[in-house]
Each structure stands twice: as structure tokens, then as C-alpha cells.
Amino acid sequence: MEAMFVERPTDDVVPCRASACLAAEARRHETTKEWILAQSCRGATPLAWRVFVVTIFFSAAGPLRAAEWIYNPGTGNSYLLTASQTFEQAEAEALSYGAHLVTINNEPENTWLFETFRDQVGPAGVAWIGFNDRTQEGLWVWLGGAAGGFWMRDDPSSTSFTLWRSGTNEPNDCCGGEDAAEMVFIEGPVGYWNDANTGGSKPGIIEHPGPPIPALGPGGQAALILLLPAAAVIILRSRDRSRRMAPPRG
Numbered sequence: 723m724e725a726m727f728v729e730r731p732t733d734d735v736v737p738c739r740a741s742a743c744l745a746a747e748a749r750r751h752e753t754t755k756e757w758i759l760a761q762s763c764r765g766a767t768p769l770a771w772r773v774f775v776v777t778i779f780f781s782a783a784g785p786l787r788a789a790e791w792i793y794n795p796g797t798g799n800s801y802l803l804t805a806s807q808t809f810e811q812a813e814a815e816a817l818s819y820g821a822h823l824v825t826i827n828n829e830p831e832n833t834w835l836f837e838t839f840r841d842q843v844g845p846a847g848v849a850w851i852g853f854n855d856r857t858q859e860g861l862w863v864w865l866g867g868a869a870g871g872f873w874m875r876d877d878p879s880s881t882s883f884t885l886w887r888s889g890t891n892e893p894n895d896c897c898g899g900e901d902a903a904e905m906v907f908i909e910g911p912v913g914y915w916n917d918a919n920t921g922g923s924k925p926g927i928i929e930h931p932g933p934p935i936p937a938l939g940p941g942g943q944a945a946l947i948l949l950l951p952a953a954a955v956i957i958l959r960s961r962d963r964s965r966r967m968a969p970p971r972g
């Protein structure tokens with residue numbers, strides 16, 4: 723029986739030279755360019771690949787940059803060191819991830835944070851943690867919630883773990899008011915705490931429950947959620963259409 727051939731519309735499918743296709747397949751797609759060429763040879767449209775490539779580009783660039791979360795097996799939570807900013811701005815960034823500035827529950831967690839971020843805090847030498855007495859002077863609570871406990875000087879009912887620097891009688895609410903705590907990295911070896919003015923600029927430590935969240939920030943996640951499924955649908959539909967246009971076997 724004579725095979726039937728259907729002509730492909732020339733504006734729909736990427737033209738492909740047989741030798742280039744074979745060469746790309748033979749090298750097992752060693753480069754992204756060869757992989758895209760091989761996929762194009764199979765019938766995916768230029769539009770599908772434009773959507774795919776643009777999505778990947780914007781997912782990796784600028785405001786969509788990857789966030790580097792570090793997992794602590796001891797607490798089962800993930801941590802991120804922010805850029806330098808005020809206490810309020812650092813907490814706002816934490817909220818954008820569905821998290822808060824860190825709640826430190828015990829000395830092992832404090833030691834892990836000190837050793838993990840000691841080389842990353844930069845010249846500031848300090849980083850915001852979630853402990854603060856913004857609501858009531860002298861009553862220290864955690865942004866992460868009541869489970870972290872509270873602390874007041876000379877109050878035996880205090881429930882929170884603390885590691886205030888003792889040499890300068892911290893927290894001392896110095897210099898017109900200090901209502902947020904920072905971990906001090908430049909005085910070892912354990913990462914003592916100091917209260918500081920909330921308007922100061924320094925990195926903050928964010929704690930997110932559970933294992934590392936997806937590497938992309940909120941913008942990148944939104945882009946992937948919206949664009950990658952669209953690219954996949956376009957690619958699958960174009961390949962399906964190409965398959966229907968292909969000559970029958972035999």
C-alpha cells in the first residue's frame with residue numbers, strides 16, 4: 723500500500739536539516755542549544771520555545787533571584803540571612819516568605835546560627851533576631867509567636883531562652899531607645915545578644931518552618947506557577963499537532 727504524506731505548513735514548524743538533527747541526537751544533547759534544536763526537529767513551535775526560554779530567563783534574573791535557605795537538622799527549620807535593612811524591613815521580608823525573623827529556643831540553635839552565619843554577616847558584625855520589646859518596654863517577646871516565651875529582667879516567671887551580653891548590662895535600652903535584639907558575631911565564641919535601635923541597618927536572620935522552601939523568591943515562584951504550565955501546554959499541543967501531520971508508518 724502506498725504511504726500517504728501530508729504537507730506540513732511552513733510557518734508552523736521549525737525547518738530542520740536532517741544532518742543537524744542527527745548530529746544533535748548523536749551528541750546526546752550535550753548543550754542547551756543542541757537540546758532545543760533536537761526538540762524543534764520533533765515539531766515544537768518557535769512560540770513554545772520562546773515562552774520557555776523567556777520564563778527561565780526571568781526566573782533566574784533580577785528581583786526573581788534565588789533565595790539561599792540553609793536547613794538546620796537540629797530544629798527541622800530553614801534559615802535565610804537578608805541584606806542589610808531596618809528591623810521592620812527585615813520582618814516585612816520574612817513575612818513575604820510566610821515566615822518571621824528567627825525565634826531562638828535554646829543554646830544549640832543559637833550556636834548553630836552563630837557558626838552558620840558568622841562568615842556571611844559582613845562588616846556589620848551583627849544581625850537582627852526576632853526578639854523585641856516594641857510593645858511594652860522591658861517585656862521581650864518573639865515575632866514568631868508566644869511559643870518562644872517571654873523575658874523580663876528579674877522576673878522568675880520568664881520562659882524564653884536568652885543570651886544577653888553581660889558586660890554592658892544588655893538589654894540596656896541605650897541611647898534614646900533600643901527595642902530589637904541583634905546577635906553579635908564579632909565577639910565570640912557563642913553569639914551574645916544586644917538590644918539596638920530598630921532603625922539601624924544590618925542583615926536579619928529569617929526562620930521558616932520545615933525543610934528548605936523552593937529556591938526562588940515569591941516573584942520567581944509566581945512566574946513559574948503562571949508561565950511554565952502555559953509553556954508546557956503549548957509545547958505538548960504543538961508536538962501533538964506535528965505528530966498528526968507526520969506521514970503514516972508503513
Ligand SMILES: [Ca+2]
Pocket residue numbers: 855859860893895899900901902917
Ligand atoms: Ca527597649
Ligand SMILES: [Ca+2]
Pocket residue numbers: 892893894895896900916917918
Ligand atoms: Ca543595647
